[in-house]
Amino acid sequence: MATVTLENLRKSYGPTEVIHGVDIDIADGEFIVIVGPSGCGKSTLLRMVAGLERVSAGEVRIDGTRVNDVEPMDRNIAMVFQNYALYPHMSVFENMAYGLKIAGTPKPEIAERVSDAARLLQLEDYLGRRPRELSGGQRQRVAMGRAIVRKPAVFLFDEPLSNLDAKLRVQMRLEIKQLQRRLGVTALYVTHDQVEAMTLADRMVVMNAGVADQIGAPLEVYARPQTAFVAGFIGSPPTNFVAAQLLRPGAPDGARLGVRPEHVRVVSPGEGALQARVMYAEPLGAETLVHLKLADDALFTLRQDGTAPVPEEGAEIGLAWDDDAQMLFGPDDRRLQG
Amino acid sequence: MTTPADPLAAEVPPKKPKAQPDGMVEKRGAGLWLTHLGLILGVLFIFFPIWLAFVASTVTQPEIVRPPMPLWPGDRFFENYGKALTSGINAPVALMLFNSAVMALGIALGKIVISLLSAFAIVYFRFPGRRVFFWLIFLTLMLPVEVRIVPTYEVAASFGMLNSYSGLIFPLIASATATFLFRQFFLTVPDELAEAARIDGARPMRFFWDILLPMSRTNIAALFVILFIYGWNQYLWPLLITTDPSMNTIVMGIKQMFPSGDDVADWxxxxxxxxxxxxxxxxxxxxxxxxxxxxxxxSEK
Incomplete structure (x- = not known):
C-alpha cells in the first residue's frame, strides 16, 4: 500500500518525445485508470512506473521515494500483462510462486500465500496445470494471482482484459474491482476501453498524444470534459461537434460547440437550435441511435429512449437541447465556459 | 487436436470403422499393398549394403574373398567383434569408440552451451557492436573447417593440442548455425515474459536458467542429435590432429585399417x-x- 506520484514525467525515443510531461498524484489505495486511444503513450507511462522503460525526464515516486533508477523488482510493484506472460513450462503453482522463490521466501510461507491467492481467485483445482491447459479467463486469474502473492504496494495492469471475450471481460472487470477493494492496494490500470475506465476507476486519466488531458472522477470527466478530445473520447456514441459561429454569432473563429447525443431532443421542423435530415436509425432496444445530416453535410447523432417514436428516414426535424448541456471549446480545443 | 500429454498420438491415426471409408488419403486393397511393397523395396535397397557389412563381419576372411560373397551371417560374430573391440588393427576399437564419444559429446555439448549463451547475449542485451558481433558470427557460417584447416592446425599445434581431446574438440566447438537457431528461437519468445521475470525479481542469468533454458528444451534436443552426429562423423580434422593411434577416432580409424601396400586386410x-x-x-x-x-x-508457447 503506497502512494504513487508522477512529476513532469517525460519519455523520448531519440529526438521524438512521446510523453510530454505528465503529473499525477495517486493516493494510497486508489484505483486509477489511464485511458486513451492507441498510441497515446498510456502503456509507456505504465511501463515507466514499472521500471521497464527508462524515464527520460521527471520523476516517479512510490511512497515518496524516488524510484527512477530502481530496478522493477525493488519497486514493490506487480504487473499484469495483456497477454498474461505466464511461464509456459511451469505449473500454475510454480508461476505464482516464482517471484517468492527468487526472493528467498521460506517454502511453507510460499505454499500458504499461493493457496490463499488461489482460494481468492478460485484457482485451487488448477494449481497443477500448465498455462496452456487453461482457458483465457483462468490464465488471466493466474496472472493476477502471480501479482497478488507478492503483496505489492502497487498493482499495475496493462490492458489485462483485451484478450478476453466480451462476456468474460465484464465478469473479470467486476472481479478486479472487488479484489482491489478487498486488498486495498493502490492500482494503476491502462485500457483503451472507456467503459472499463468508467466502471473501474476512482479517478481516471484521459491521455491524448502524450499529454494527460484531464484527471478526475469518471462522472466528473463525463459531465465536465476539459478538452474537445475528452468530450469526444468519453461517452458513447461520441459527442457531436458543430461550428460555434453557427449558433453563436459572437464566438471566436474555430471554436466548436459540443453536445452529447443523449442530451438532444427532437422537435418539429423549423424549431430548435439546428435543422437536420434523418439518415437512418439504429434501434438497440433500450435506446435508439438516430444518425442525422446537418445543413452543411456534417453528421450528427442523437440518442433517444427506445420507447420514443423513431423519426422516419429522410424526414426533416429540428434539434433542441438545454443550454447547460452544451459545451463550448475554443480554437485550441480547450473548454471555454462551464 | 492431440493432447499435450501424448504428442506422438498424432502419428497413429485412430482406427476407422470399415463401414465409412472416408478421408482423402485412405488407401485400401491393392493400393495399400502396392504402397507397402514400394516402401519395403526402398528400405531393402538402402539397407542391403549395411546387411552385407554385417554379414561380412560374421564370417572368416577366406569366405569373404571367395566369390560368391555370402549373403547370410556366419558363426564368427563373437570372435570377430571381440577381436575388433579389444585389439583392432592399429588400436582397439573400444578405445576409438571412447575417443569418438568424448569428441562428439564435447563438440555437441560445447556447441550448445556456447551458442545458447551467445544467442542470449545477442538477443537480450544491448551492448555496443551487438549487430557487428552477430554478423561476425553469421559470417563464419561461410567458413567450414576445410577452408580454415591450415591456420587452425597451426594454432592447435602451437598450443600443444596435438593428440589430445582438447585438440579434437575446441577448434570445432564454435557454431554459427546453432547460435543463429537459438537467436531465432529467442526472438519468438514474447518480450513480456522477460519483463514478467524482471518484475518477479529474476536477474538476467536467473531468467536464462529458469525460463529460457526450459523453454528451449526441445530445440536443444534436436540440436544435440544433429551436432552429435556432426561430431561423430568428423573425419578430416581428427586425421590431421591425431598421429598417435590411441587418440584415433572411429570414423578415421576405419580408414586407417585399410591395407596399404602388400598388407593383408582383415575384412x-x-x-x-x-x-x-x-x-x-x-x-x-x-x-x-x-x-x-x-x-x-x-507449437504453443
Missing part, C-alpha cells in the same frame, strides 16, 4: 568396426526421437 574385423561405428549415432537418434518430434508438434 571381417574392419566390417565389425564399421557396424560398431554406426551404433552410437543410431542410439542417440532413437533415444532423442520423442523429444525431437515433440519439438515439431508442440
Amino acid at each position: 571381417p574385423v574392419i566390417m565389425a568396426t564399421s557396424i560398431l561405428a554406426m551404433v552410437p549415432p543410431i542410439i542417440v537418434v532413437i533415444s532423442m526421437q520423442r523429444l525431437f518430434i515433440r519439438g515439431l508438434v508442440e
Whole structure:
C-alpha cells in the first residue's frame, strides 16, 4: 500500500518525445485508470512506473521515494500483462510462486500465500496445470494471482482484459474491482476501453498524444470534459461537434460547440437550435441511435429512449437541447465556459 | 487436436470403422499393398549394403574373398567383434569408440552451451557492436573447417593440442548455425515474459536458467542429435590432429585399417568396426526421437 506520484514525467525515443510531461498524484489505495486511444503513450507511462522503460525526464515516486533508477523488482510493484506472460513450462503453482522463490521466501510461507491467492481467485483445482491447459479467463486469474502473492504496494495492469471475450471481460472487470477493494492496494490500470475506465476507476486519466488531458472522477470527466478530445473520447456514441459561429454569432473563429447525443431532443421542423435530415436509425432496444445530416453535410447523432417514436428516414426535424448541456471549446480545443 | 500429454498420438491415426471409408488419403486393397511393397523395396535397397557389412563381419576372411560373397551371417560374430573391440588393427576399437564419444559429446555439448549463451547475449542485451558481433558470427557460417584447416592446425599445434581431446574438440566447438537457431528461437519468445521475470525479481542469468533454458528444451534436443552426429562423423580434422593411434577416432580409424601396400586386410574385423561405428549415432537418434518430434508438434508457447 503506497502512494504513487508522477512529476513532469517525460519519455523520448531519440529526438521524438512521446510523453510530454505528465503529473499525477495517486493516493494510497486508489484505483486509477489511464485511458486513451492507441498510441497515446498510456502503456509507456505504465511501463515507466514499472521500471521497464527508462524515464527520460521527471520523476516517479512510490511512497515518496524516488524510484527512477530502481530496478522493477525493488519497486514493490506487480504487473499484469495483456497477454498474461505466464511461464509456459511451469505449473500454475510454480508461476505464482516464482517471484517468492527468487526472493528467498521460506517454502511453507510460499505454499500458504499461493493457496490463499488461489482460494481468492478460485484457482485451487488448477494449481497443477500448465498455462496452456487453461482457458483465457483462468490464465488471466493466474496472472493476477502471480501479482497478488507478492503483496505489492502497487498493482499495475496493462490492458489485462483485451484478450478476453466480451462476456468474460465484464465478469473479470467486476472481479478486479472487488479484489482491489478487498486488498486495498493502490492500482494503476491502462485500457483503451472507456467503459472499463468508467466502471473501474476512482479517478481516471484521459491521455491524448502524450499529454494527460484531464484527471478526475469518471462522472466528473463525463459531465465536465476539459478538452474537445475528452468530450469526444468519453461517452458513447461520441459527442457531436458543430461550428460555434453557427449558433453563436459572437464566438471566436474555430471554436466548436459540443453536445452529447443523449442530451438532444427532437422537435418539429423549423424549431430548435439546428435543422437536420434523418439518415437512418439504429434501434438497440433500450435506446435508439438516430444518425442525422446537418445543413452543411456534417453528421450528427442523437440518442433517444427506445420507447420514443423513431423519426422516419429522410424526414426533416429540428434539434433542441438545454443550454447547460452544451459545451463550448475554443480554437485550441480547450473548454471555454462551464 | 492431440493432447499435450501424448504428442506422438498424432502419428497413429485412430482406427476407422470399415463401414465409412472416408478421408482423402485412405488407401485400401491393392493400393495399400502396392504402397507397402514400394516402401519395403526402398528400405531393402538402402539397407542391403549395411546387411552385407554385417554379414561380412560374421564370417572368416577366406569366405569373404571367395566369390560368391555370402549373403547370410556366419558363426564368427563373437570372435570377430571381440577381436575388433579389444585389439583392432592399429588400436582397439573400444578405445576409438571412447575417443569418438568424448569428441562428439564435447563438440555437441560445447556447441550448445556456447551458442545458447551467445544467442542470449545477442538477443537480450544491448551492448555496443551487438549487430557487428552477430554478423561476425553469421559470417563464419561461410567458413567450414576445410577452408580454415591450415591456420587452425597451426594454432592447435602451437598450443600443444596435438593428440589430445582438447585438440579434437575446441577448434570445432564454435557454431554459427546453432547460435543463429537459438537467436531465432529467442526472438519468438514474447518480450513480456522477460519483463514478467524482471518484475518477479529474476536477474538476467536467473531468467536464462529458469525460463529460457526450459523453454528451449526441445530445440536443444534436436540440436544435440544433429551436432552429435556432426561430431561423430568428423573425419578430416581428427586425421590431421591425431598421429598417435590411441587418440584415433572411429570414423578415421576405419580408414586407417585399410591395407596399404602388400598388407593383408582383415575384412571381417574392419566390417565389425564399421557396424560398431554406426551404433552410437543410431542410439542417440532413437533415444532423442520423442523429444525431437515433440519439438515439431508442440507449437504453443
